Amino acid sequence: MSAISDLRIRCGHCRAVFPCPIAFADLASLEAAIAAGLVASCPSCGQTVVCSLENMMWRNADGSGGGLWA
Numbered sequence: 605m606s607a608i609s610d611l612r613i614r615c616g617h618c619r620a621v622f623p624c625p626i627a628f629a630d631l632a633s634l635e636a637a638i639a640a641g642l643v644a645s646c647p648s649c650g651q652t653v654v655c656s657l658e659n660m661m662w663r664n665a666d667g668s669g670g671g672l673w674a
């Protein structure tokens with residue numbers, strides 16, 4: 605599994621897209637964090653965003669993408 609880079613979150617409140625403050629080595633690590641309740645604060649509206657694969661997007665080291673970009 606290739607490493608994730610450029611992981612971003614889309615805020616469900618204001619629709620802003622911002623970089624995830626936490627880096628993940630691979631999709632399995634990201635999915636584990638989501639299952640554990642990964643949240644991030646939107647820098648645009650300040651609300652807490654509950655992360656899921658449906659509101660995140662990322663690029664893989666091999667150039668492919670996932671999430672909203674897939």
Ligand SMILES: [Zn+2]
Nearest residue numbers: 615618646649
């Ligand atoms: Zn927001």
